[in-house]
Amino acid sequence: MIQIENLTKNFIVGEDTLTAVKEVNLKIEKGEIFGIIGLSGAGKSTLIRCVNRLEEPSSGKIVIDGIDITGLGKEDLRKQRKEIGMIFQHFNLLSQKTVYENIAFPLQLERQSSEQIENRVNELLSYVELTDKKYAYPSQLSGGQKQRVAIARAIANKPKLLLSDEGTSALDPKTTKSILSLLNKIRKELGLTIVMITHQMEVVKEICDRVAIMENGRIIEVNTVENLFKSPQTKTAKNFVNAIPENIDDEFINPDDFQGKIIRLSYLGNSAKKPIISEVMKNFDININILSGNINKLQATNVGYLMLEFIGEDDEINRALSYLKNENVHVEVI
Numbered sequence: 001m002i003q004i005e006n007l008t009k010n011f012i013v014g015e016d017t018l019t020a021v022k023e024v025n026l027k028i029e030k031g032e033i034f035g036i037i038g039l040s041g042a043g044k045s046t047l048i049r050c051v052n053r054l055e056e057p058s059s060g061k062i063v064i065d066g067i068d069i070t071g072l073g074k075e076d077l078r079k080q081r082k083e084i085g086m087i088f089q090h091f092n093l094l095s096q097k098t099v100y101e102n103i104a105f106p107l108q109l110e111r112q113s114s115e116q117i118e119n120r121v122n123e124l125l126s127y128v129e130l131t132d133k134k135y136a137y138p139s140q141l142s143g144g145q146k147q148r149v150a151i152a153r154a155i156a157n158k159p160k161l162l163l164s165d166e167g168t169s170a171l172d173p174k175t176t177k178s179i180l181s182l183l184n185k186i187r188k189e190l191g192l193t194i195v196m197i198t199h200q201m202e203v204v205k206e207i208c209d210r211v212a213i214m215e216n217g218r219i220i221e222v223n224t225v226e227n228l229f230k231s232p233q234t235k236t237a238k239n240f241v242n243a244i245p246e247n248i249d250d251e252f253i254n255p256d257d258f259q260g261k262i263i264r265l266s267y268l269g270n271s272a273k274k275p276i277i278s279e280v281m282k283n284f285d286i287n288i289n290i291l292s293g294n295i296n297k298l299q300a301t302n303v304g305y306l307m308l309e310f311i312g313e314d315d316e317i318n319r320a321l322s323y324l325k326n327e328n329v330h331v332e333v334i
Ligand SMILES: Nc1ncnc2c1ncn2[C@@H]1O[C@H](COP(=O)(O)OP(=O)(O)OP(=O)(O)O)[C@@H](O)[C@H]1O
Pocket: 011, 012, 013, 018, 019, 020, 038, 039, 040, 041, 042, 043, 044, 045, 046, 047, 199
């Protein structure tokens, strides 16, 4: 289905060249749900954006169903892009347009008749279970509902490939599950191939058939999900496997039950060596309540996660979250 050969993407930044993707080789089969996992800055988004040429590769080849995407001219590329849907972490909906209009948009670009468009949008609304939100605006929807609209829009033109760049990262665990089961349904019923970028091992475990681990622009491991958990080949893969919560109940903390903000921190490296939580309490005017966690020592580093309640002013909490992000802790607000 997708064959990536020796793909490299360089960015010129001032006088420097930054290689975001380095000599990547990858084969993804038809009907597969293929995960790409890696730390921030590993090159995941750049790689996936090369697949539909939102980024122009510097060298190498991407072949989809026998068609060399890298060699296509403008008009042929436009046709091929119709075969590729994409969803994002922040949904990218048109805020001034209704749910109906958002989903109709790609169909209008294809100059379909209004009757065809109406039929197709209604069909999609029912498929993603949002018929009752047809005339709502994105601001009136929950995160999960917004992502359902984005998914309906992404599959409106019946693509054969769906790319998801952190499509569940902005959602709470329960909503994540419902979006994952929608994606699974799409794969099963519509036969799509899905490539999912994520930093959440839970997502990989729940839905992916195989996974590639990316680090510093390179793919350092490709494994079936089963074997990844049984015998991860690289240290980075081991870190990811260990960062998954053992007790799934921890994942279902209901933010409504708490007065503060629920924050999930994932540690995947040196950051856990520092007394980060006490630094946050010292430097910011917030109180922290530890709800649950699982930190494992792995050789010289710590890996794992912590669920915390942050109590304080919004501004102060946001400053603390920025601080944590700077310390390379992965931060999610639940
Ligand atoms: N347009 C750009 N210009 C210059 N550098 C870029 C550009 N886009 C990405 N990069 C750099 O390329 C590297 C890979 O970035 P990329 O966004 O692909 O990482 P990622 O794995 O998706 O990270 P995250 O998990 O944070 O989304 C980073 O060092 C980033 O700063």
